Amino acid sequence: MNRADLSRVFGExxxxxxxxxxxxxxxxxxxxxxxxxxxxxxAVPMDYDxxxxxxxxxENVYIIATMNDIDRSVEAFDFALRRRxxxxxxxxxxxxxxxLEGMQKNNDIHKGIKVSEFVESVKH
Numbered sequence: 001m002n003r004a005d006l007s008r009v010f011g012e013x014x015x016x017x018x019x020x021x022x023x024x025x026x027x028x029x030x031x032x033x034x035x036x037x038x039x040x041x042x043a044v045p046m047d048y049d050x051x052x053x054x055x056x057x058x059e060n061v062y063i064i065a066t067m068n069d070i071d072r073s074v075e076a077f078d079f080a081l082r083r084r085x086x087x088x089x090x091x092x093x094x095x096x097x098x099x100l101e102g103m104q105k106n107n108d109i110h111k112g113i114k115v116s117e118f119v120e121s122v123k124h
Contacts, residue, residue: 006080013028017063017085028054028055035050035051096119
């Protein structure tokens with residue numbers, strides 16, 4: 001997330017992501033644009049406007065992203081993100097062994113490598 005310009009990515013929808021705005025309609029600058037549907041692999045204008053009464057973000061929309069919180073460029077929008085999103089810290093050392101064992105199990109390469117020994121050597 002810290003490599004994206006979030007105001008351009010989310011725009012006015014940023015506040016719509018907040019929990020107390022979910023499932024409630026709000027107007028956007030795009031309210032007057034026609035809506036389209038796919039028919040025969042082509043986008044065609046719809047007979048009705050699905051956003052006529054406003055736009056909303058359902059409760060079941062999840063945004064999953066990674067972020068390097070050491071990056072100093074994050075400080076400018078860190079507060080805005082922290083109040084809108086739940087944060088789960090995942091440390092590489094805690095998940096590396098399971099991830100590597102899964103990759104080794106699902107591929108026929110590097111079968112001779114002892115993952116636990118490799119992980120210990122990388123941690124130090």
